[in-house]
Amino acid sequence: MTAKLQNFAMGQWTPGSGPETEILDAVTGELICLAHPGGMDFEGMMQYARSKGNKALRKMTFQERGRMLKALALYLTERKEDFYKLSYRTGATRADSWVDIEGGIGNLFAYASLRRQFPDKPYYVEDEPVGLSKGGTFIGHHLLVPKEGVAVHINAYNFPVWGMLEKIAVNLLAGMPAIVKPATITAFLTEAVVREIINSGLLPEGALQLVTGTGEGILDHVTYQDVVTFTGSAKTGRMLKSHPRLIEEAVPFTMEADSLNSAVLGEDAVPGTPEFDLFIKEIRKEITSKAGQKCTAIRRALVPEKLVEDVQIALGRELAKTTIGNPLAEGVRMGSLVGREQLQKLKDQVAQLARQTPIIYGDLDKVELVGADAQKGAFISPIVMLNQDPFRYTDTHEVEAFGPVATIIPYKTLDEAIELTKMGKGSLVSSIATADAAIAQEFAIGAATHHGRILVLNNDCARESTGHGSPMPMLIHGGPGRAGGGEEMGGVRGVKHFMQRVAIQGSPTMITAITGVYQQGAKQIEKDVHPFRKHFEELEISETWVTHKHTVTEADIANFANVSGDHFYAHVDATSLEGTLFTGRVVHGYYILSKAAGMFVDPKKGPVLLNYGLESCRFTKPVYPGMTIGVKLTVKEKIGQEKRSEEDIAKGIVKWLVDVYDETGETVAIATIMTMVKKLNQDS
Structure with a gap:
């Protein structure tokens, strides 16, 4: 049945x-x-x-x-x-x-x-x-x-x-x-x-x-x-x-639509260079991968006029190595289209293009197969066309033959190449093979308005590059105009x-309650127990620890300069301050942050496992010897983590707002630090 x-x-x-x-x-x-x-x-x-x-x-x-x-x-x-x-x-x-x-x-x-x-x-x-x-x-x-x-x-x-x-x-x-x-x-x-x-x-x-x-x-x-x-x-x-x-x-x-994507051979990428070989390899791969049935496949190969014959010969040589047939047969590198209806549609599209741009490689009616019958399957040979007058013969930029088909297009200058890529009226992707940074920059900035993604391919990244036709999950996949005007994937x-998205307005305390993230200026909760003595679940958003205070001395500046090796003139040379923002030797910003850590850390062994990093930090007011600083350490946000194994410690990341203030109560430094904190419940 x-x-x-x-x-x-x-x-x-x-x-x-x-x-x-x-x-x-x-x-x-x-x-x-x-x-x-x-x-x-x-x-x-x-x-x-x-x-x-x-x-x-x-x-x-x-x-x-x-x-x-x-x-x-x-x-x-x-x-x-x-x-x-x-x-x-x-x-x-x-x-x-x-x-x-x-x-x-x-x-x-x-x-x-x-x-x-x-x-x-x-x-x-x-x-x-x-x-x-x-x-x-x-x-x-x-x-x-x-x-x-x-x-x-x-x-x-x-x-x-x-x-x-x-x-x-x-x-x-x-x-x-x-x-x-x-x-x-x-x-x-x-x-x-x-x-x-x-x-x-x-x-x-x-x-x-x-x-x-x-x-x-x-x-x-x-x-x-x-x-x-x-x-x-x-x-x-x-x-x-x-x-x-x-x-x-x-x-x-x-909308993510099929588009007339292009690949450009940089003027520096002449035969014998790695970039020329990479360009040929990429074109061959995009023609034969999925039998050319990819929304990101290269449809237009833009080549400097003087290199058209070299590209034609090199590409023909590579395509001739491609064995076509039953995907289960040994050695087959290109399979079929998904059905004979698509095959007929493709032939009609190529026939239309061929009226202006002749076929220089391949045959619509002949294909040598391994382990397959051309009369039963949806097979076709790779097709390469040549458009000698791309500003006149515009079908190349308007008709997409959705299969193993690409057209070689000569260009005179890089500006002309950029203009030709734009004639596709919006594409998912374009690539350029070049080792010249100036060419890469000019092309990328010039072509950016008409593309969702641009790949710069050269010998430096070739080994790890995913290639012209591969959208990546953390980057957007889409493009303007003909490509649909939308974006898919793109990570966050x-x-x-x-x-x-909704805009929430209110007092810092109310916004803290709604978001679950402490907002500067919100009411703080002071407890008798140091927060570093508490497990992840026991910590509350807005919970704050107010430290003892410390009066900064010139000896602090000298000692920190010697320990850190930071002898920037503003810290150590009072005679060089004329014309600067400072009225005297200024305390190192990183001394303030380091001293703050020394003031708010509880040194005993407890639920805090390690310092996970510094997310943000700003120094908002100069600190001079004789000024007194204190610290307010506030639980800003909590992010639970899953256990990686049965033996792993159940833990979470706590973000802390570190507010360093002076004797007037004004903030001199503000930072968000992260610690890894053990959970009370080790089964979670």
Whole structure:
């Protein structure tokens, strides 16, 4: 019996309904499964996600959500070989599948680690407070909370695993559930991964749902609390972006569209240089990886006029080494497109381009294969074209042939190369191969307005560079104009996209109570027990220890200068102060900080395990010999940490506000330090 592609909706697996569509193996043409386009209750799915998944995720802290992602990444890693077996049926080689499968799981790991940049709270206090009054009794702060809706992800066919995981990693860390709608043709692989995610039991009920059909009507029920993301063609993206419901409800919409990405060969990168070889290697890789079916693939190769023939010969030589065929066959480095429908569309696009820009490598109708039949699979040879007049023949900058196709374009000057990259009307990525820093700077600044990412490739970074076509989790993935005008991933920036930012105004004490972060000027809680004698759980936000005082002497300055080796003239030479800001020998700023530490530290062994670092420090007023300083040490923020092993010590990070003041009560130095503090409960 033929399998049927399943949806996961409202906690149940269902095949949907409507006319059957055959999903075929991209390599052999064999039937994989049947898909049904509709029959989904999208309104019910939305309500289920909001009432179940959203409520559960919103209650979890960032630390809990991050640990959930880590556990899920480990769980999927153990089952990755099952995903590889299915991935071959999409026409992908092992290397292609590695990017999709392990790259996607890698995103889960990356965002799991990102939890360390967030508090152990369900919400996020952003940046620093803003003073709104002269006396400091009225301040403002920005707070971010998870939206109360659902993230709807509409994905393309080329990355059925990465396309899903790179997005849900972000919304789950932010505290929002997701409904994922992959392209049907490769959704059998997405379905397999979702089945394992659901089987793991690691996500709260309603945190993830899957639609494998057409998804028609999926946007009819979104609200202003939801977020919609789209990856695919610019044409489809524009259609979705104009959906009446999105406009009426002002729903955030992020679009990451296929674009005419470019790679530039710097004028210094002549044959024989490492950069020339790297450029050729990168073009070859981007043409053949995933059979060119990448939104970031190089479509336009810009080359100095005098080097066009050299590039043509070198690239042809490299492409000739590429064995095409069944991804399971030994030695195959390039597989097929995902289906014969895509193959025909690609041929039509290349034929259109070829009217102005001739094919100089490859053949639309002939391809030598290993272990495969060209009449059954969706195979095509790499195609390289040449546009000798790129300002006249503009199809190169407007028509994207989504497959193993690139066009060589000559340029006269770097300014012209920059202008040609911009003719793509907005791209996800551009790269330049150069060892010349001046060329790199001119290109990067000049091309930045039209690109979401720019890679500068040279021999210094080549060994570790992830390459032109690889978006990284902690950097934005997106681009202006044709590329969609949106941003995905981007580390903390991406997480904020699924949260609502609100400005909170009030007194420092009230803002402290709301944010759970001590605000300077708020009421302080003084206790009889030194805070260094307390465990992590026992410390309270705003708890303050007021130290004894110390009168600074000239001997302190001299001794610190000798110990530190800091003999800056303002500290040691009173005769050199004319024309400066100082009225006498000034105390070292780092002496003040060091002395403050000596004043507030409790030296006995206790729950404080170590000094974790200095987050910020400012010296706000000069200190001269004869002045008296004191310290107020206040618990500013607490961030719990999970145990790395059963033997590990349960602990957390405490941020302390160190306020050093003089005899007038005025602050002379202000710093935030961090300590690692043992927990009372060693089972947590």
